[in-house]
Amino acid sequence: MALDETQPLNSLGIPKRPQDTRVVVAMSGGVDSSVVAAMLAEEGYDVVGVTLQLYDHGAALAKKGACCAGQDIHDARRVADTIGFPHYVLDYENMFREAVIDEFADAYLAGATPVPCIRCNERVKFKDLLATARDLDADCMATGHYIQRKMGPNGPELHRAADPNRDQSYFLFSTTREQLEYLRFPLGHLKSKAETRALAARYGLSVADKPDSQDICFVPNGNYASVIEKLRPGAADPGEIVDMDGNVLGQHRGVIHYTIGQRRGLGIGGLSEPLYVVKLDPETRRVVVGPKEALARKDVPVREINWLGDAPFTSATEWHALVRIRSTRPPRPAIIRPLSEEQAVVELLEPEEGVSPGQACVFYEEGTTRVLGGGWIWRGY
Structure with missing residues (x-):
């Protein structure tokens, strides 16, 4: 009609x-x-x-x-x-x-x-x-x-x-x-x-x-690892837990059991300082750990961007906005620098811990409730 x-x-x-x-x-x-x-x-x-x-x-x-x-x-x-x-x-x-x-x-x-x-x-x-x-x-x-x-x-x-x-x-x-x-x-x-x-x-x-x-x-x-093992048998191959210099600190039971920022359950006690998962390397089956400050990131690569702003995404060299890198965290000030219509580097004005590939990075307009879109965090972490 x-x-x-x-x-x-x-x-x-x-x-x-x-x-x-x-x-x-x-x-x-x-x-x-x-x-x-x-x-x-x-x-x-x-x-x-x-x-x-x-x-x-x-x-x-x-x-x-x-x-x-x-x-x-x-x-x-x-x-x-x-x-x-x-x-x-x-x-x-x-x-x-x-x-x-x-x-x-x-x-x-x-x-x-x-x-x-x-x-x-x-x-x-x-x-x-x-x-x-x-x-x-x-x-x-x-x-x-x-x-x-x-x-x-x-x-x-x-x-x-x-x-x-x-x-x-x-x-x-x-x-x-x-x-x-x-x-x-x-x-x-x-x-x-x-x-x-x-x-x-x-x-x-x-x-x-x-x-x-x-x-x-x-x-x-909430047991992700059990679902992955059911979907991809043999996925939980053991490997090494190493520090940021490559020194072996222990063994793990499968990369899929760990997430960026994790501290508990690493099985590498007796160390002088608490260590956190700072990187997962599935190719070498290594879990890389380091001090808490090693988790802090300012530059976040983002791709598959969906832009909802009024002007074209690439019409500006940078956009000042608020961004959220996890659903449980509040939006924080950032500068979004477009590389193409679907890729950008997001510079967080204050470093954030636990930035993880596979999570979304969502953009918000400063001073309003408007959602400007977002993309997917990828590579390097």
Whole structure:
């Protein structure tokens, strides 16, 4: 149906009446996406719920309570039945393994510390699921992510959530301009998760008190190494723990058991000072350790950049911004120096410890909540 530009914008920013606006809601089975679906249905929108089955109902690698498998699919369907809108389950198991799980395993074997949740949003939810929403003639797709979409002078912008404790901008930096035109995030303006749960209770949703999912959905109890060993048998070959001069200090049970910045569990006690993992070398099967100050980095190479600023990325020799190098750390001042449209060197104004390849480096505009995009940290660490 063609848009009527004379029609006032509805709450989703579309010039249609809610009842004439079809919204596909990506439902994980958790409280957030369930509240989005119920909220939009209450406003009169033509809601269609879609849940992705990403592995065989939790039987493969998934842990109990993980999203997109088993009980969560059942919970999403029950919410749809309670509110009264259609709900579909799409089998994306093979796609998820190829696009997310396999890369996760290979990145770990290469000494990186990957963030598969970002790849899942980028390659599955905001790509193939979004295409499915278009195939269903939806006017937009809504999710339960805590992030805000705001209209700026040059179109929709991505902004951090109103609740800094729930903000998911780190995991959504790769959202493209085209995707942002179509996506909606109805929870981004809420001040706390308590508000979301209160809404779930008001709507009578069975998931109102359901605990939040923790860690990576397909990693049981946060034990990455066990998943890697299952996916890549023989990956945990032992090797040497060496200092920064190459002196052997001990033996390890596999590079995949270590991460940059790790101090505990190295098995090399009796030394005069505490040592930390400063580098992983899968080719030589060596774990390199050093003093804490050896972890500090100022220059961070970044690639696969998704730029959401108004001017072209390479139109300036440098951009002054805030950057976040891990999801658990606050944004810090930095200078971003483009090398190409997709590569840059980020200079941190104050050194950061534990900069690790495979993590994201997310850019934020100084003095505002706007997300300017980001990229992936790579090489040299």
